[in-house]
Amino acid sequence: MNLQDYLKSLSKDTLDRLYKHPATCLAVFRELPELSRQFILRFLFVNKSIHQVLLASWIPQHDPGRDLGDITTEHRQGTQVLVDMCIWQEVKDHQGNPAITLSNSFRQNLKVAMLGGGQPWTMSSSLDVDPHQRDVEFLDKYAMDRWESVLQFLVQPGRGQTTTAISRDAMRTLLHAGLIESNDEPPDNMQITSAGFQFLLLDTASQVWFFILKYLETVTERGLSLVACLTFLFKLSFSTLGKDYSMEGMDNELLTFLQHLREFGLVYLRKRSSGRFYPTRLALNITAGQNKGSSDVPKHGNLVIETNFRVYAYTTSELQIALLAIFCDIEGRFPNMVVASITRTSVRQALLKGIGAEQIVSFLRQHCHPQMFKQSNAVPRTVADQIKLWENERERLEFTEGVLYKDFMSIHDFSLLSNFASSKGVLIYSDEKQRTMVVTKKGHPAIKMFWKEAQSK
Amino acid sequence: MVNVFKGILIKCDPVMKQFLLHLDDTMKLGSKFVLVDLDECHLFVQPEVYNSLKNLIDEQYEKVYYNQKSSLE
Numbered sequence: 352m353n354l355q356d357y358l359k360s361l362s363k364d365t366l367d368r369l370y371k372h373p374a375t376c377l378a379v380f381r382e383l384p385e386l387s388r389q390f391i392l393r394f395l396f397v398n399k400s401i402h403q404v405l406l407a408s409w410i411p412q413h414d415p416g417r418d419l420g421d422i423t424t425e426h427r428q429g430t431q432v433l434v435d436m437c438i439w440q441e442v443k444d445h446q447g448n449p450a451i452t453l454s455n456s457f458r459q460n461l462k463v464a465m466l467g468g469g470q471p472w473t474m475s476s477s478l479d480v481d482p483h484q485r486d487v488e489f490l491d492k493y494a495m496d497r498w499e500s501v502l503q504f505l506v507q508p509g510r511g512q513t514t515t516a517i518s519r520d521a522m523r524t525l526l527h528a529g530l531i532e533s534n535d536e537p538p539d540n541m542q543i544t545s546a547g548f549q550f551l552l553l554d555t556a557s558q559v560w561f562f563i564l565k566y567l568e569t570v571t572e573r574g575l576s577l578v579a580c581l582t583f584l585f586k587l588s589f590s591t592l593g594k595d596y597s598m599e600g601m602d603n604e605l606l607t608f609l610q611h612l613r614e615f616g617l618v619y620l621r622k623r624s625s626g627r628f629y630p631t632r633l634a635l636n637i638t639a640g641q642n643k644g645s646s647d648v649p650k651h652g653n654l655v656i657e658t659n660f661r662v663y664a665y666t667t668s669e670l671q672i673a674l675l676a677i678f679c680d681i682e683g684r685f686p687n688m689v690v691a692s693i694t695r696t697s698v699r700q701a702l703l704k705g706i707g708a709e710q711i712v713s714f715l716r717q718h719c720h721p722q723m724f725k726q727s728n729a730v731p732r733t734v735a736d737q738i739k740l741w742e743n744e745r746e747r748l749e750f751t752e753g754v755l756y757k758d759f760m761s762i763h764d765f766s767l768l769s770n771f772a773s774s775k776g777v778l779i780y781s782d783e784k785q786r787t788m789v790v791t792k793k794g795h796p797a798i799k800m801f802w803k804e805a806q807s808k
Numbered sequence: 809m810v811n812v813f814k815g816i817l818i819k820c821d822p823v824m825k826q827f828l829l830h831l832d833d834t835m836k837l838g839s840k841f842v843l844v845d846l847d848e849c850h851l852f853v854q855p856e857v858y859n860s861l862k863n864l865i866d867e868q869y870e871k872v873y874y875n876q877k878s879s880l881e
Contacts, residue, residue: 789817
């Protein structure tokens, strides 16, 4: 789920309140498809509603080298997004014709974002210089440390209780997200779920985004306002790395939110009372969601993978080793490195936990030692292919739930029904000689209706 | 007259299909489960056997798999 999908899932009311701020409008605008942005810009200075007819005339009638159908679909998607996100409102003009207008608050605030004016909308920076100035390097390290402690907890939730400093709040989010589960109340004996394993193998940007999404689902329970939190997140995404911002003017709600963000490593606060905070790289990436991947997060890959399925990990991080152990057999541990091998059994273990071959390979690729990138494929072909083969061999049978029709009286009846089913796209098997066909379970009611009607004629 | 069955369509290679038919004949799952033998690569089976069939196949496959590492030890 990316930012767009998330916003679409919010209620119209919430979205309207979100658009009351230039930062959110600009962030939303940036994430839209190119065509939708074009539409918004055309609308931006038009205060009247625009006819659907006029809108349709924007679709080019001919474009050499492109299929007309494609263009129309692209236009339809471009407009649908805007309607879904309540940026466009469908209205009727005074003659009762369907027309479209840009949401008022969105229009006003996007204008402010693009042309300036209005209240200052980035967070205010402190005036005096911070005596404890932090540089980018420190912030990156801090963010990764914090984030890794969350992951570390996921890997060993049982042990985490005493060793890692992860708060009840973070734990609650993990539980809510279904990444860990516990049988007892209060949650003590926690177990990582298969969703949790899949989460661990994602890249950091996607992890943070997923985690924040789940966190936002619970903010109202914690007595925070969703709109305030989202607006703040969007503001954060426009801030500058390595610069400190003032906490002045933030109400209690936002301060609590800030504390939570601090815990996940999205912002750095030296002390609660210092009155200033630094956003970290994790926070800057957040609205980019999965689209932009982890290109901005500095990589320290340390895996060397050989074609003989041996993996050498030059790491001392418990987390890294625990992650590796999900799908590798650890053969030896040395002070600065770990030797492991990928075997059929070890990959099978991971597959049984619901992790896909694709995820394993992409995890390996992400954590490759820089030296590995000198070859054309960072992960050796043999290894990547073999992991996929191991996955495939578990799926030699393809199951589809369906309903079977046979013993048709005439070939006419059979072709009538099978043609109808294939036109609906629900036909999964048909054999004319035996007059047998199978449709999906979902398609069955429609076929049944059709058959009854055909019989009664 | 048209006969209608509810169940699961299985698509597989001919070898696996023969194996499934064998399981059906020998009643490995306690009863017959193949409803209609469609063609070389398709079978239509009872919906209840989905899980047990999957597990059984997985088990059988593990039994016949030659595991290089464990045979060396």
